[in-house]
Amino acid sequence: MTPAVAVILGLSVATIVLLLVAFFTTTRQDRNGHAPETSGETPSPQVKAAPLPAPTAGRVGIDYPDPRTIKVGDTIECQGVRSRVLGGLYLSWQGKQWTEYLLDDGTRRYQWLSIEMREGTATGEPPHLEVLLWTPVPAEGMIPAKATLSVEGVDFFPVDRGTAAFRGEGVTSMPERGLLDFADYRAADGRLLSFERLQGQGWTSSYAQPLAPGTISIESKG
Template identity: 60%
Template sequence: MSVTSMVVLGLSIATVLLLLGAFWATLRQDRKGRDSAPPAEVAAIEPPLAAPVSVHAHAGADYTDPRTIRVGDRIEVHGSPARVLGAMHISWQGQQWVEYLLRDANRRLQWLSVEVRAGEPPHLEVQLWTDVPTEGMVPAKSMLIMEGMEFFPIDRGTVAFRSEGDTGNPDRGLLDFADYRAADGRLLSFERIQGRSWTASYAQPLPPGSIAIVRRAS
């Protein structure tokens, strides 16, 4: 074979190799482009909302407005009679609410908290608190277990209070609190009048219409 023929053959082979390389590069680029193409847009999955801890409602004409409760009133909670022995007017970081001390027909004592929560529009949060034996427990800054249930901290601080009627507390003072919530929405609160021991209670949210004022204090 002549030198000229060998050169032509070599150039032909080189051309074929270049064409194959270009084709292979194009194929890889096309596959890469398909692999890296953004996926079709889908609706964002929002995290699940926290379990409800209260019933939000306006106090309208169809329901007794619990903000009108006064010390000495006789009321009904879910149809069960109770007397309002006293009240604690509480203030914390610009928020204000009232906690009423109730004594039911079995002479059991419970606290009823009534608070207007901010929102658009504002709403009432009414909760009935039942004592929990603490057996010397103190509120932790992390998760704690009460009666086999895990509770996680949500808020803590110190509030100022003013007492009215018979509450068993000073006329004025400071109260430390630590609030917790379980996965099922149950609320647990530790409270301590400064200088005293911690107490704890569970909250039961009350829906509209749960409270009726039977007789006003004279």
């Protein structure tokens, strides 16, 4: 075999080897789903959906009345019911302060309206105004325990417990000043259960759920 023939055969073998390598490489890429684009078009970049705008929160005192401006003697409308504010309790406990107003809707059904500025529960969450309308329920001799309570088939978990100092104004059936024991519970559906007692007396209990902003309208006394 002449050197020229040997060179030609060597080049032919090398060419065949390169073709086989290219064939197997392409086949492997196709199985892995990484085959190159064949359309010749440049793929468009993935566009992320724009985030939904945050809900616009109403402004207390501008978009709706500020419940903190309620005074004893005012008439308010809450959930379609007009009530007279007979009296108020101004309470404090461990640096927290809140107000409870006794309401009379004219049918001898008395309810308490509590108003408190609460800190945000999550990091970065701003404080929010919590307004609760409390409806008395029979305590049936129940004593608030430090564990979960089951009332009418609903489990309530302990939230806060302590003794608050209070100052009364108007008609409240309470002394002008004193100490009030309380125990608050919350159910998974957001319903609240609270026990209160004037020291030395028996427990009373009430249910409540938070009121939405703008639920209350205020008619100041003349």
